Amino acid sequence: MLGVPELDEMICRMLDITDLARCARVNKEWHSIATPHLWRDLSCLASQKEVFCGLVFDDFFFEKRRRVLQEEEESQPVQPLSSMPSTTTSSVPSSSSSRPLPSLAQYGHQVRLLPYTGWLLQPPYDPVLLRGFTDQDDVPTEHDVLSHLLERCPAAKIPYFILTYEDLYFDDSEEAIMGLALPRVRHLDTEAWCADPHQNFSTLKRILARCSNNLERLDLEVRIGVSRGRGEKLDSKNDWIDRTCNEWTSLRTLNLRKCIDMYFVKSLWPWLWERCSQVEKLEVEAISSSITFSLAEGMLAHMPNLKEICLGRRYSTEAWTDDEVVALLSGSRQGWKTVRLTGPMEFNKVVMETLAKHYSTLGKFSVQGCDEFTADCMVQVLSSCPRLHSFFDSGTDIYYTPGHFDPEGFIDQDDHTELPRPWACETTLKEFKIHYTAFPISTLWNPCAEGPKLRSQFYDRLSRFINLEVLWLEWMDSVFGLESSLQDGLSKLGGLKALKEVRVSRHVSWIGVREVQWMTEHWPRLRVIIGLDKDGDGREAVKWLEEHNPGITVLKGNQNTT
Secondary structure: OOOOOOHHHHHHHHHOOOHHHHHHHOOOHHHHHHHHHHHOHHHHHOOOHHHHHHHHHHHHHHHHHHHHHHHHHHHHOOOOHHHHHOOOOOOOOOOOOOOOOOOHHHHHHOOEEEHHHHHOOOOOOOOOHHOOOOHHHHHHHHHHHHHHHHHHOOOOEEEEEEEEEHHHHHHHHHHHHHHHHHHHHHHHEEEEEHHOOOHHHHHHHHHHHHHOOOEEEEEEHHHHHEOHHHHHHHOOOOOHHHHHHOOOOOEEEEEEEEEEEOOOOOOOHHHHOOOOOOOOOOEEEEHHHHHHHHHHHHHHHHOOOEEEEEEEEEOOOOOOOHHHHHHOOOOOOOOEEEEEOOOOOOHHHHHHHHHHHHOOOOOOEEEEEEOOOOOHHHHHHHHOOOOOOEEEEEOOOOOOOOOOHHHHHOOOOOOOOOOOOOOOOOOOEEEEEEEEOOOOOOOOOOOOOOHHHHHHHHHHHHHHOOOEEEEEOOOOOOOHOOOOOOOHHHHOOOOOOOEEEEOOOOOOOOOOOHHHHHHHHOOOOOOEOOOOOOOOOHHHHHHHHHOOOOOOOEOOOOOOOO
């Protein structure tokens, strides 16, 4: 390119794969410079099984044939010099074939990132790939191919690796996975480890000990039951683990997705916590009570950098106890910056007092599927967090009980001035999402004089979030919904100049042309509107937007931007 290797290297590192491919086709010189960089990241082949397997099997067969020829040469008897023919050409085929080296043999040392090899290298294979293997017994196993790939790419890392209980049944698979694969893995997922009673804590501990400082995320799904004999035998071989396995300095996320330990193996869990000193994000879904309290102790003792906690039981209807929630929420030394709570749990005085200790650092708060999180709890969080920028409350589900949300409590109005009380997050909040609430409207069968007043006060409260960028107001029942026309209070939100996305699903009064005209005039940054009925009452509004503001995306109520 420029004739200066250092500058060529800098330029190639800044180009994407498309530009590198174009450079490689210019001439031979550019090809020799750009091609190695094309091989640095093979994650683009994650969806191309035939292409990826073709590269690996072609090189695998080439290497196998080379070794066969080399063995044949070495097995030939050494002839005396006097009996050797005058020609230097041997009748035995040379291992250095005239065929050019496969691509993987040429550029494997350049590879730095591999795609997820699980399904890519998983049988069945295309018969075309196996044409070089004459005997069915010679067909390589999945772990043979994996070993060959990792040996050919000594500097490559594996971004994601799923480990199941079936992967370590055979000695060759254990050598390939534990010896070659695990030290390179960035994200390890022990999926469905609970299926085999023989896979006990000793085996799991040996597996985790093979991980290196490349490990950035660990997902654990394990059911531990120590089997007699085998467990004791393996445990006696694990003394080296405690002596040689250091902490994972790159590990940032620990996900205890489903961890059931019927015996609470003391030699496993404290050992695991000690190696998580750099963890910043903790995800806990379904774990035994004994593991919960051990984790809480480990958080305070060994995880000083915790900033984010995600607590929920998606696979169980069993609620967290107050003691468990308090113990886990008390595990951050610096104060939580992000708290996500999912699943049934109570928000009593003790839990809210524990959460209040982190109000000064809390920036993102999300609660989902929690009946006990009332409007009073919401007001306490919103009014007390000076750094809060994101708030999300989705309620229990779309079939919530009307009346659960108390609009008067959320409005939080001063009794003397009849104005909304000032909240700590009024200038910091950028994302506000509520998926359910209750605003009674006046109908022939349900007369209510307070509805218009409550809606006006609700819009007064929303208007104080002056830097809001995302606003979701989704109501689940028309009898208890919010009217979003200009005369009902929407016009009070004209000061939200930073608003980019608004959701108005299932409102009582549909937004019409007049409302969307007002939105585009007062919200200059608006790019997404969710919830307009394209086929019903909102048809004219959608048509007007398409003609006058095609840059604004209109989505249905069941669609999200992310």
